[in-house]
Amino acid sequence: MSTHDKIQPTVFVIFGGTGDLNARKLAPALYNLYLEGWLPEQFSIIGTGRTKLSDEEFRQNLLEDINQFSRTGKAAPEKWEVFNKNLYYQVADVNNVDTYKEFGTRIQQHEAEWKTKANVIYYLAVAPNFFPIIAENIAKSKLGAAADRVRIVVEKPIGHDLKSAQELNQLLTRLFEERQIYRIDHYLGKETVQNIMAFRFANSLLEPLWNRNYIDHVQISVTEQLGVGDRAGYYDGSGALRDMIQNHLLQLLCLVAMEPPINFNADEVRNRKVDVLRAMRRFSPEDVRLSTVRGQYASGWIEGKEVPGYRQERDANPESNTETFAAVKFFVDNWRWQGVPFYLRTGKRMHQSSSVITIQFKDVPHSVFPAESAEGGHQNRLIISIQPEMSIRLQMQAKRPGLEMILNTVDMVFDYKGTYTAQAPEAYETLLLDTMLGDQTLFMRGDQVEAAWDLIMPILNTWQNRKSLNFPNYSADSWGPESAEALIARDGFHWFTLPLNGKK
Structure with a gap:
């Protein structure tokens, strides 16, 4: 059938x-x-x-x-x-x-x-x-x-905080069975996001490398050129941490970090995602200070057009403490990922609209090539681009043509447009079809939503109780506040950005 x-x-x-x-x-x-x-x-x-x-x-x-x-x-x-x-x-x-x-x-x-x-x-x-x-x-x-x-x-949003999410879940599960409730996160319906599981669990090539022994760190960036526009009235009660990290970005992190499920049964897959959230290190007030960054955009120019700062948007509070940018360093405290940092960032009025997951592999333990042979670093990267292009690329080192031993970074690329002639369905097409079929694999379960809220509540509470004195702290058409660069630079890394044409 x-x-x-x-x-x-x-x-x-x-x-x-x-x-x-x-x-x-x-x-x-x-x-x-x-x-x-x-x-x-x-x-x-x-x-x-x-x-x-x-x-x-x-x-x-x-x-x-x-x-x-x-x-x-x-x-x-x-x-x-x-x-x-x-x-x-x-x-x-x-x-x-x-x-x-x-x-x-x-x-x-x-x-x-x-x-x-x-x-x-x-x-x-x-x-x-x-x-x-x-x-x-x-x-x-x-x-x-x-x-x-x-x-x-x-x-979404399923609740405004942990308490309201619990209340909504209690109400829904009192009125309906869990198998009837479809909590939708449209990011999980995107083609490249679904391909993360296929890429990880249908191929034996990467599984032996998918752990703390070979992976240096992971970055997940979802950035937007757009500002809040006419949504400032709603957004002022939300902010980047609630609007994006609590759901979209943590869902992506779960797909990258989850253990292999026994099968593709909806609850089995969702159990493995919940395991990730429960294993993630909780934040003390000191951790919030050292491992998180918040920002709010100022006015500037994007593609030749002047744009207002967040506090000048229609219906925005002129003294708003709401963040339009957030960056957080997470750790997953389990056997596979112990000590590997996961850097998540999201923001509005950024230089580029894109959604990219970067898995940075460790350096080779010993380089046999002279220092002058390398143009740039030797590290390998796996880059999963969700938008604007849909692609998965593996960056490796290869010898540049010529008489000298000069190493360049080269890309092995799988991209949808070049591989398939059929147009990819929109995320909502996938999720509506799954709803008709009764397949909850790509939908969030109640305990998963609550585990995500539980993880970020210490950050939310700290930010709400401590007004930022330097907002706005990044200009439109930038990559966010300087403190976001410092967050990752302290560990010897830098934020990776993929040019829109996919070329270096």
Whole structure:
């Protein structure tokens, strides 16, 4: 039986159907899944929101969104004509439990028409403060009782801190079974991120080297050229540590550091990720001072355009203590990684938008070549580029052509565009398909979320209780504050950046 055949008739109920997430990500992803034959023959997409719209108005809005944001370009009229017949809209007050009865009626109508029970996916594409009330009203309306067919998808952030994450998880697991709860982190759906596991566990070449004996350190950098824009009101209560490191970057670290799972079962894979988080060294106040850096961007110029500093952004607090940059040195205290530093950094208004994992291998124990033979260092690197290019490159030393023994760094490169002609799916396409299939491998489990919060709470508490006196401390179009360079330079390293064209 193919994967296509396993997908049961499905009803999607998208809370926040008129919102930005549905417009930019969910609707284009569902349409692309339809184009490529991954949606079941019988499906329904019900958007909900407070805005009064007819089904036809909702369909027209989604057509405009798909034409603008889909990776496959504008919708073909003949394909859209079929797809849009499965789109519906329902005005909803999520606080009113009576509203949910209408969802139940519509689902029953579809099941009667299809002559079969359907899988139902409730997607909470709304602000986090609505998660509890929607979950409770779904349960009160008896719309989540069929645990084998009903799933609820919750976007990040899962909580604002450890306590709120625990409260939300307790609520969700009281109302639903864990197998019904899909906590989504779109980074885990990216093609190159998924390939980390394939690269590590489907090849025998690297496994003997994947430990403290051969790896010097690991860097994970996720940087953005964009500022906060119109999101300053939300971002001021979040910051880079909460917004990026607690979820995206720690997820990447887990994939790099996890032990080989016994099999590809969802819980087995997630158990190994939780093991990593539990093994990570906790921070004392002194550790926070020595092993973390925070920053906030000032005004500057990016690509010839003047941009404001964070405190000058619309709705931003002019005396804000919120960090737009964070760098942290972590350690995983287990047999494989003891003593190997993991450097994580993320920031806005940086010189380049990129997501790169760099595994730096140790020097050869003894060089037989004279010092003048080397142009630069001798170290080997494995570089996993998630964006803007998708590639995995191994940097090694080789002799440069000529009569002298001169060593150069050369790249062995696997890149998606050069290897495959098919266009890679967007992250949300992968994650929505897995939700339909009931596969939770790429989704976070409750204990995993809480372990990540537990790890960073000492940093958050220290930063909140100690106002930074030097904000803003890095200019737009830079690589962050100088103290971030000092953090890694103290250990004899430097931050690695991959040029956009992939060349040195």
